[in-house]
Amino acid sequence: MSGPLEGIRVIDLTSVAMGPYATQIMGDMGADVVKIESRDGDVFRHAGPARHAGMGAPFLNFNRNKRSVVLDLKSPDDAASLRALVKDADVFVSNVRPKSMARLGLDDAALRALNPRLVYCGAYGFSEQGRYAGRPAFDDIIQAMSGIAAIQANATTGEPAYVNTIIADKTAGLTIAWAVAMALYERERSGLGQAIEVPMFETLVGFGMMEHLAGRTFDPPEGPMGYERLLSSARRPYRTQDGFIALLPYTTAQWQRFFRLAGRPEVAEDPRYMEPAQRSRNIHTLYGMLADLVAERSTAQWLALLAEADIPHSEVLSMDAVMADPHLHEAGMVQSHQHPTEGALTGLGIATRFSRTPGSIRRLAPTLGQDAMADIAAEWSVSVGC
The missing domain is CATH 3.40.50.10540 (Crotonobetainyl-coa:carnitine coa-transferase; domain 1)
Structure with a gap:
């Protein structure tokens, strides 16, 4: 078949x-x-x-x-x-x-x-x-x-x-x-x-609205619409000394590891940021701290530290860099073809x-x-x- x-x-x-x-x-x-x-x-x-x-x-x-x-x-x-x-x-x-x-x-x-x-x-x-x-x-x-x-x-x-x-x-x-x-x-x-x-x-x-129904999920509403973490003005790729990285500590343990390796162990013990419900209420401040700390080191330094600490992260890849990604080539997602009329083509595989x-x-x-x-x-x- x-x-x-x-x-x-x-x-x-x-x-x-x-x-x-x-x-x-x-x-x-x-x-x-x-x-x-x-x-x-x-x-x-x-x-x-x-x-x-x-x-x-x-x-x-x-x-x-x-x-x-x-x-x-x-x-x-x-x-x-x-x-x-x-x-x-x-x-x-x-x-x-x-x-x-x-x-x-x-x-x-x-x-x-x-x-x-x-x-x-x-x-x-x-x-x-x-x-x-x-x-x-x-x-x-x-x-x-x-x-x-x-x-x-x-x-x-x-x-x-x-x-x-x-x-x-x-x-x-x-x-x-x-x-x-x-x-x-x-x-x-x-x-x-x-x-x-x-x-x-x-x-x-x-x-688009599944997570953003938020408070409107309830009748009467328990708050406004919008998933606050996603709408935070500080949520973005973070600038390093020489580029950008994506970074998302998500669990309490991941946040604690990040602040310790960033030289801020006191934040790792602060219930405002380490207790999940309070962390959600303080997400704007938390992401702001994240941005400030990431700016203190280079992209290469952060990639090494975050990999060692097992914290979700990535370089911010250009479209050309995505097509050159070795994992995608190994997984067969970038392919070469010979079209009968259009000649040599680069195409995407089947995920x-x-x-x-x-x-x-x-x-x-x-x-x-x-x-x-x-x-x-x-x-x-x-x-x-x-």
């Missing part, structure tokens, strides 16, 4: 990041993923840098282990071809708005009438159950609406800020992947597929490991329309017939 989803057929009618990330995970785990694109292709094809038009770096990194078929779904013939393929599919993932899918005759009810075992996943900006249904959404918009931008606010100015990764898209993509896997597991017992809705807004609210059915990278990202719908339909139909 090439992966835990070997034999699963996925029709991928998604673009940009949320859906493609999810279907790439399915492909990595052995699923046969057919990406349906318009004649213009996925928007991410045109995001640079690129060696050739339509093969931008973001597209390459979100679309391995897929085949590409070009269809005009407004064409009755092309739409009919897609519906025919659905009869032999296991999963259909779309981030097209539901009203548009209904007009095309590709909504959940229509496709599951053709194939009752189909798992149909609609990935949208907002749930169809609320007033925002159908609104357009992109990562920045969802970060702002979900509270993430406010959580990231500058501690001095209060100005909101975006997380510098498409966290809404990728969090929703991960959710699509596990939701589809759960639906496939349930299908093994019931024999029936079902519809899944994964909305970015609600998904990111659930993801999740299965002992019997490991995932694999069998195909690199496809050129636009490199596969023929007729060939795929014949292959799937023959396979089903067998």
Whole structure:
């Protein structure tokens, strides 16, 4: 077996990041993923840098282990071809708005009438159950609406800020992947597929607010919202004499070891900082002391001391340094590939490991329309017939 989803057929009618990330995970785990694109292709094809038009770096990194078929779904013939393929599919993932899918005759009810075992996943900006249904959404918009931008606010100015990764898209993509896997597991017992809705807004609210509900967890509230430790203005990478380190003593024993090796043994015995409940109330002061003490030594000195004391820490690595990290190379997370049209590429490996059915990278990202719908339909139909 090439992966835990070997034999699963996925029709991928998604673009940009949320859906493609999810279907790439399915492909990595052995699923046969057919990406349906318009004649213009996925928007991410045109995001640079690129060696050739339509093969931008973001597209390459979100679309391995897929085949590409070009269809005009407004064409009755092309739409009919897609519906025919659905009869032999296991999963259909779309981030097209539901009203548009209904007009095309590709909504959940229509496709599951053709194939009752189909798992149909609609990935949208907002749930169809609320007033925002159908609104357009992109990562920045969802970060702002979900509270993430406010959580990231500058501690001095209060100005909101975006997380510098498409966290809404990728969090929703991960959710699509596990939701589809759960639906496939349930299908093994019931024999029936079902519809899944994964909305970015609600998904990111659930993801971002769990620890930040804080006092609002209780009714009436027992305090304001916000996990105080994370929102401390002093929580940041700490400046050393010649750089920065990340440092997080967490348990009482770790805090005590830190203050002793930093030459402040009296703090290690102070109940204001060593008793867990009081430490939480004094976290701003504690982190301030941490910053002052770290500035007294070099990065190399701190790395040696903290390793010896078994206190959680790290250098602050640049993006280039991350890609050079020896552990990641040993774990197979940085890989070299030879793409048929794009030449030598550096890519990311598969982090999740299965002992019997490991995932694999069998195909690199496809050129636009490199596969023929007729060939795929014949292959799937023959396979089903067998």
